[in-house]
Amino acid sequence: xxxxxxxxxxxVTTVNTNTxxxxxxxxxxxxxxxxxxxxxxxxxxxxxxxxxxxxxxxxLRVNGGKILLHGQDITQTSEEKRTQFLSRxxxxxKMGTAPRMTVAENLLLALHRGxxxxxxxxxxxxxxxxxxxxxxxxxxxxxxxxxxxxxxxSGGQRQALSFLMATLKRPELLLLDEHTAALxxxxxxxxxxxxxxxxxxxxxxxxxxxxxxxxALKYGNRLIVLHQGQIVYDIAGEAKxxxxxxxxxxxxxxxx
Amino acid sequence: xxxxxxxxGQGLLWAVxxxxxxxxxxxxxxxxxxxxxTFPLGAATCAAAIANGMSPLMATLLATxxxxxxxxxxxxxxxxxxxxxxxxxxxxMTACYSINLRIMGxxxxxxxxKITLFKLPFFAHLPMYFDSVFLGLIVVTLVTILMIYFLQTxxxxxxxxxxxxxxxARSIGINTDNMQIMGLMLSNGLIGLGxxxxxxxxxxxxxxxxxxxxxxxxxxxxxxxxxxGELTLNQRLVAVTCGSxxxxxxxxxxxxxxxxxxxxxxxxxxxxxxxxxxxxxxxxLNLRHLLKRGLTHx
Ligand SMILES: Nc1ncnc2c1ncn2[C@@H]1O[C@H](COP(=O)(O)OP(=O)(O)OP(=O)(O)O)[C@@H](O)[C@H]1O
Ligand SMILES: [Mg+2]
Numbered sequence: 147x148x149x150x151x152x153x154x155x156x157x158v159t160t161v162n163t164n165t166x167x168x169x170x171x172x173x174x175x176x177x178x179x180x181x182x183x184x185x186x187x188x189x190x191x192x193x194x195x196x197x198x199x200x201x202x203x204x205x206l207r208v209n210g211g212k213i214l215l216h217g218q219d220i221t222q223t224s225e226e227k228r229t230q231f232l233s234r235x236x237x238x239x240k241m242g243t244a245p246r247m248t249v250a251e252n253l254l255l256a257l258h259r260g261x262x263x264x265x266x267x268x269x270x271x272x273x274x275x276x277x278x279x280x281x282x283x284x285x286x287x288x289x290x291x292x293x294x295x296x297x298x299x300s301g302g303q304r305q306a307l308s309f310l311m312a313t314l315k316r317p318e319l320l321l322l323d324e325h326t327a328a329l330x331x332x333x334x335x336x337x338x339x340x341x342x343x344x345x346x347x348x349x350x351x352x353x354x355x356x357x358x359x360x361x362a363l364k365y366g367n368r369l370i371v372l373h374q375g376q377i378v379y380d381i382a383g384e385a386k387x388x389x390x391x392x393x394x395x396x397x398x399x400x401x402x
Numbered sequence: 403x404x405x406x407x408x409x410x411g412q413g414l415l416w417a418v419x420x421x422x423x424x425x426x427x428x429x430x431x432x433x434x435x436x437x438x439x440t441f442p443l444g445a446a447t448c449a450a451a452i453a454n455g456m457s458p459l460m461a462t463l464l465a466t467x468x469x470x471x472x473x474x475x476x477x478x479x480x481x482x483x484x485x486x487x488x489x490x491x492x493x494x495m496t497a498c499y500s501i502n503l504r505i506m507g508x509x510x511x512x513x514x515x516k517i518t519l520f521k522l523p524f525f526a527h528l529p530m531y532f533d534s535v536f537l538g539l540i541v542v543t544l545v546t547i548l549m550i551y552f553l554q555t556x557x558x559x560x561x562x563x564x565x566x567x568x569x570x571a572r573s574i575g576i577n578t579d580n581m582q583i584m585g586l587m588l589s590n591g592l593i594g595l596g597x598x599x600x601x602x603x604x605x606x607x608x609x610x611x612x613x614x615x616x617x618x619x620x621x622x623x624x625x626x627x628x629x630x631g632e633l634t635l636n637q638r639l640v641a642v643t644c645g646s647x648x649x650x651x652x653x654x655x656x657x658x659x660x661x662x663x664x665x666x667x668x669x670x671x672x673x674x675x676x677x678x679x680x681x682x683x684x685x686x687l688n689l690r691h692l693l694k695r696g697l698t699h700x
Binding site for chain 2: 205226227230234240241242243246247254255259260261263266268
């Protein structure tokens with residue numbers, strides 16, 4: 147269970163390199179993600195959490211350090227290639243789906259995540275029964291809207307769909323970037339619960355960014371805090387289970 | 403009667419342009435100006451090839467390929483060179499002007515007395531203008547069927563997703579650069595094909611025949627959308643052809659009203675602008691409601 151899945155060694159990520167606005171966001175960051183880890187990620191605005199995800203996902207190239215997957219160097223692997231093992235859900239409900247394509251079409255696209263797209267018929271009908279039962283498990287009416295373009299869905303439905311899409315083809319690593327932040331408290335809690343269910347039953351390895359301390363404590367087996375581009379707090383297992391909100395507040399008060 | 407048949411034939415031939423532009427303008431959401439260069443490029447290539455003795459079918463295919471190449475250049479400028487798509491298209495369009503002059507060796511090439519697709523023995527016994535209707539129908543049907551097939555493949559779906567939301571497309575492993583390159587090549591290939599067909603139908607290629615092409619092609623897309631409203635993607639492709647024919651009828655009526663052929667670009671722009679503003683009018687004037695009231699006069 148404790149085999150390392152992804153290792154980040156001494157990662158430096160700089161944006162706007164060679165311009166006056168040059169800025170180092172990840173500053174010699176080290177992180178080892180073990181197989182089966184469900185890590186909640188905390189950190190104030192601008193701490194570099196999304197940048198960490200973009201670096202893992204390959205949207206941003208590192209300026210220093212190494213990223214290893216199962217011990218293999220993937221630092222130079224392209225964003226498209228990395229989707230073979232990785233999937234993500236964005237904070238913005240608009241980002242995760244193709245608006246003019248239907249719910250079923252979006253799911254079908256996600257089913258082939260990381261694969262070469264060929265000139266073969268898409269065979270949507272063959273997958274429909276499966277999509278139907280899958281969306282029904284979300285209990286938010288998605289299953290009745292399989293043929294609806296996603297631009298006509300509510301934000302909550304869209305995020306639930308994005309989450310389904312990210313887990314439809316099992317990812318080795320799932321990145322959730324505040325995926326419930328844009329939703330109302332009730333919908334947000336529902337999606338969090340579904341997220342937790344699915345991650346635990348499927349034994350997915352996951353990093354989840356959140357600003358809700360309660361959620362960070364309640365879910366996952368490990369908690370990390372990012373501050374000024376480094377991981378300043380990393381707690382797992384029993385120690386994490388014992389951690390209280392007060393202690394966490396205190397820690398944040400001290401790092402400011 | 404002849405005028406109507408001719409309008410239908412023209413509409414069918416020009417529909418190929420509408421379908422080509424649909425791929426970039428509607429699916430990729432790209433304002434691709436390359437088409438103003440690719441259309442005369444296709445015409446020039448085809449005319450020069452036929453004038454030099456190439457068979458009309460081969461010349462037409464060559465024009466399609468050369469059109470796709472122009473699309474490739476725009477696509478590379480955009481995806482790899484990071485030039486904004488509007489400017490990339492304008493650069494290639496401008497360059498095409500010189501290239502077209504090179505290809506033809508002068509400002510225009512006549513196909514008088516040459517064998518074109520429209521003068522194949524096969525069409526000889528058809529009445530006047532029916533050759534363009536017949537050939538247009540064949541080409542448009544073929545292109546539409548191929549497009550419908552393509553868009554329903556895994557590759558086609560990835561292409562649509564790229565135009566819809568490229569961030570999402572990349573996040574599920576679609577190489578969006580490749581999709582955009584493919585789309586621009588397909589689109590401009592079709593525009594080149596359209597240029598070749600129109601040149602053969604008109605009997606000449608002219609270096610200035612690209613002016614206003616984008617407006618005409620857009621008009622067929624938008625007239626189709628305005629007339630038919632909510633449609634599925636497949637139906638929308640067919641609607642482009644209907645829009646193209648309707649547009650020819652509009653031009654026919656305008657010419658009958660006494661305008662000259664020189665006014666056509668002005669009229670095309672006005673027609674397109676009116677169609678695009680229709681939703682605004684509808685909101686402000688509640689046009690449908692007024693029309694209904696006017697017709698039922700209660
Ligand atoms: N492409 C970029 N260009 C310039 N600055 C950037 C870029 N991406 C991120 N930044 C800056 O880097 C810092 C870290 O950004 P990041 O989005 O990773 O923060 P975050 O921890 O996700 O914050 P939040 O909680 O607000 O989402 C911020 O100050 C941000 O302005
Ligand atoms: Mg963020």
